[in-house]
Amino acid sequence: MTESNQDDNAGEQLNLSDETLRQRLNRIIFGWESPAGKLFDVILIWAICISVLVLMLESVEWIANAYLPWLRGAEWVFTLFFTVEYAARLYCAERRMEYAKSFYGIVDLLSILPSYLAFFIPGANNLLIFRLLRVLRVFRILKLARYLTEANLLLRTMMLARRKILVFFSSVLVLSVIFGSLMYIVEGPENGFTSIPISIYWTIVTITTVGYGDIVPQTPIGQIISAMAMLTGYSIIAVPTGILTAELTQEMHRERYSRTCTGCERTGHEADAVHCRYCGSALHSQQKKSDT
Amino acid sequence: MTESNQDDNAGEQLNLSDETLRQRLNRIIFGWESPAGKLFDVILIWAICISVLVLMLESVEWIANAYLPWLRGAEWVFTLFFTVEYAARLYCAERRMEYAKSFYGIVDLLSILPSYLAFFIPGANNLLIFRLLRVLRVFRILKLARYLTEANLLLRTMMLARRKILVFFSSVLVLSVIFGSLMYIVEGPENGFTSIPISIYWTIVTITTVGYGDIVPQTPIGQIISAMAMLTGYSIIAVPTGILTAELTQEMHRERYSRTCTGCERTGHEADAVHCRYCGSALHSQQKKSDT
Amino acid sequence: MTESNQDDNAGEQLNLSDETLRQRLNRIIFGWESPAGKLFDVILIWAICISVLVLMLESVEWIANAYLPWLRGAEWVFTLFFTVEYAARLYCAERRMEYAKSFYGIVDLLSILPSYLAFFIPGANNLLIFRLLRVLRVFRILKLARYLTEANLLLRTMMLARRKILVFFSSVLVLSVIFGSLMYIVEGPENGFTSIPISIYWTIVTITTVGYGDIVPQTPIGQIISAMAMLTGYSIIAVPTGILTAELTQEMHRERYSRTCTGCERTGHEADAVHCRYCGSALHSQQKKSDT
């Protein structure tokens, strides 16, 4: 924080050249359009993926025993790299406090803090578990996905369908509570349905057709009820699919017909059309967003 | 019942002020439009959810041992609250007997009765299991869902598709009976397929792709037949999805084109259109029901 | 057979009255339109369902021990009823040999034969297992389903999609063979993958997301490969759904727009429209096939 304030003061003194540097850094770190920005994003994604991979491998006992020094070394390299990145982001962010308080700002900080705490405070080795917060940084990959028009289309569709999907989920939960209570009464603790929350957990396992098999109905009536729960789950899976497909079809249809001919003002051109099919004028592709 | 009749008589005597009170209560308890009605519904939903949660927690052994007095206390608070609510509903319902005999009326009564019976009749502690009937009250949440246009659209679609889905379920059941009998003959009691009903239960577990694994085919022929059952289940899951999606697409299409231009009476306008695309008059949005 | 030939001769002698009886019986037994035909079909379906239920219950040990005489009695009643029905069908079928050799004719015969064989031949008690062939008679229910327009639409759609679904199934099988062989090499007999056919069975269990858990990968590489198989299965389930939905949407669209106004010859009327929306003439409903 103090560092970022110093940067701020420095920024006011060396106005000209510094602004250029900050702006350029901002374009590279936060932007995506320039070649340098693309390169930075690609390197960052790889660094996140590999650092997560290193953390994963450290949790595998035989790998940890054999390669612990290497893994720890790699981790410090990544911690330093992410520290530099965090400082750079703080330095060149347009609104520093807003970045620091944003979801990504907090995740960026949390992904480097535990390593330092474990180093400086002797008894804080247990904090290492928090290093796993670094996993949250993979969300950055999803953030990048926003730039892909495909992800855009999917996200927009899901936003349009969000209330329908909420209604669907409430129904599934209500059904789970009712089926779960019923199974608790019918099967009882002696058949593994030790409490209603466990029964509801079992119902969700069954309705979503996961079916671990750690708890299974033993009584005939319990088996009939669970068969009904399965068939219910099997058929209501159609509901979110139906919702999403219907929304997606409309979205794709809307996108496809959003191109307007500048010659005759008519719409309805295929996504890969070059000329207007009514008057033959060349079509501009500024609104052509998908399927290239 | 006697109380409700007395209320009736009272209603006839104090005609003016009472009618107003009953009507106002009716609007609050059964209605949804007024702010007070909305508040009442929100409070009721929370009370139902928390009372169900209390019942659930009581079934977990270590929680019951540690917090039983608190849970019992909370339960009596909810029983009293639901009793007052039931009395109020009986008092202000337009047709009292119809409410008392309706599905929700019976569920409302059944959700409070067991607590009283267990209190007044000493040996009726076993009746406590019936308190779980209170779980059925969560259906009220679904009832509220009816006011949401999204739930409305989904329900209407399911009503349209109900016969197709019935045909689909009959086919699944017939297939289950045939596959189940086949597996009973092929695998036999020594491999866990102890009877035909159990085999049919296994087939439903398999066709719905739940797959508990408590009963698994052991013989090669049994494994071939069950592989066929799996592939059948895997592909017929497409049928309800197909049905629902097709219906939903049509329903959304119909809804979208249900806006009528007041200028030329023509329909077929996009949901976000502001002017009629035929005559240019401004479109009113009173019929725009979804996706806002 | 001999009986049916005698009936044939009798039919030639008593031409007039017999033809009427045969035709009437034919209309009742094979037809569906007349009230008597509907009643016969409903009784037959119930008889099939209950006789299958009796067979099922007989396979449950404790029920068989307690109620065997009743179940046997019920079975003989059904055997006699189905024998009379088979004789009547043979008698009144338009082309007797064709019915006797048809799928339903053979199933009808096979469903009554084992009971008689077990009765007349002492050592043939094992034949009782063949009584389960009676289960195949439930196909008659599916046959009835043909008269329902909903089932008709679904069947027609599946016929249209049959080649696409065949291509899909071939791909699933090829994938199963490849994944299965890979898992056999990677995991080997010591982890439960005792042979390639067993590995392929496991792959089908995994790809269809059934997941019994009787065989599970133990090695890291095996787990990576099976994760890939799961994700493959999880996403290709979209293919049959996509195929069917697309076909169903087209079919429903075609059906909906198949009504033509006799006034202006224009099509495109909603399924529930009464008047043409262009010229106002009354619409005839002879082509209105679905969604009533």
Next chain:
Amino acid sequence: MTESNQDDNAGEQLNLSDETLRQRLNRIIFGWESPAGKLFDVILIWAICISVLVLMLESVEWIANAYLPWLRGAEWVFTLFFTVEYAARLYCAERRMEYAKSFYGIVDLLSILPSYLAFFIPGANNLLIFRLLRVLRVFRILKLARYLTEANLLLRTMMLARRKILVFFSSVLVLSVIFGSLMYIVEGPENGFTSIPISIYWTIVTITTVGYGDIVPQTPIGQIISAMAMLTGYSIIAVPTGILTAELTQEMHRERYSRTCTGCERTGHEADAVHCRYCGSALHSQQKKSDT
């Protein structure tokens, strides 16, 4: 390789008759249109299927013990047949090196090489496992599928949807990493979640609704998180289905409207239309590609 070069030289010397033979062979082996080409393909597919079946059966212990000489004999027959086929393909391929270096060329070579190596090198019996590479030849069946218009449509649709499905898979993987790490922290090694990679494997098993049940959550918090993972998996399965259905609907729509009237050059005719609906000229069916 040497053999193929000799063939090349021979091809240059006996120009006329040889070219005809090569071209004819090429048409039979690589082509599909001529009756001889079709016959060759059908025989080849059967040979591949049976040879794979023989390999499979050899892996079943009791079959291997009883019929090993027969299986080995059958295998040598197939090895010789595939050797001749490979030589013929090399001989008549238009560009020999390209075929030899193509995917199918390498698979064809790899499917015959192990048998010879195991025969000539005494200690190379372990190489027999590589004979399973022959399984890859079943891809040839998929290659044939390309000629089917149905497979073509499905492939084209999947190509169009490939970026959307890639985005979807990345999201599923990111979700798996996050849920897996969470479960590793919550459940820990004592409940079977021995490392983060194992936890991620478990998450994929859960999200895809496979649910083996070899690892199951034991703690209440773990069960709540896994219930969330299940519901997530249960609903995001809708995404690939939605994508594919929407693409497929568009593709089928495009195909259906690809018929052009020769009279007025207008398109948009139903697949079963005989006359143009604008000018009434007879429609030719040369472009009618699907659903016959």
